[in-house]
Amino acid sequence: MLLWLHEQLLALDPGYQVDVLKEKLGAARIRITGTAAACAEVQARVTAAEEQSTTVCEFCGAPGHRRTRSDAMAGWIKAVCDDCHRAWSHHSIMIINGSVHSRETGQGIDLGGLDST
Numbered sequence: 001m002l003l004w005l006h007e008q009l010l011a012l013d014p015g016y017q018v019d020v021l022k023e024k025l026g027a028a029r030i031r032i033t034g035t036a037a038a039c040a041e042v043q044a045r046v047t048a049a050e051e052q053s054t055t056v057c058e059f060c061g062a063p064g065h066r067r068t069r070s071d072a073m074a075g076w077i078k079a080v081c082d083d084c085h086r087a088w089s090h091h092s093i094m095i096i097n098g099s100v101h102s103r104e105t106g107q108g109i110d111l112g113g114l115d116s117t
């Protein structure tokens with residue numbers, strides 16, 4: 001998704017730079033600097049990419065939507081698909097420094113001690 005945006009913006013302005021790019025409340029936040037920043041067409045594409053980011057699973061890229069862990073009333077919001085929402089709610093997958101970690105592979109951190117007796 002972001003690569004698509006990058007190519008679109010490069011076509012419009014080869015000198016553009018991404019100033020802010022972070023995931024917040026399940027949606028990408030993108031700010032563009034450079035000559036393209038004032039261009040309405042660029043802003044429209046950035047807005048479209050931000051909106052699209054709320055419908056794509058952050059773990060696997062499948063269609064999804066913004067949910068909290070276990071659909072709690074409050075908590076961290078991510079855009080997730082149904083399958084990943086289940087795993088995320090069970091704390092079996094997580095995103096660390098932008099990459100997906102799975103508990104089963106042993107790559108993830110141990111959050112727990114819940115049943116470590």
Ligand SMILES: [Zn+2]
Nearest residue numbers: 057060081084
């Ligand atoms: Zn997923």
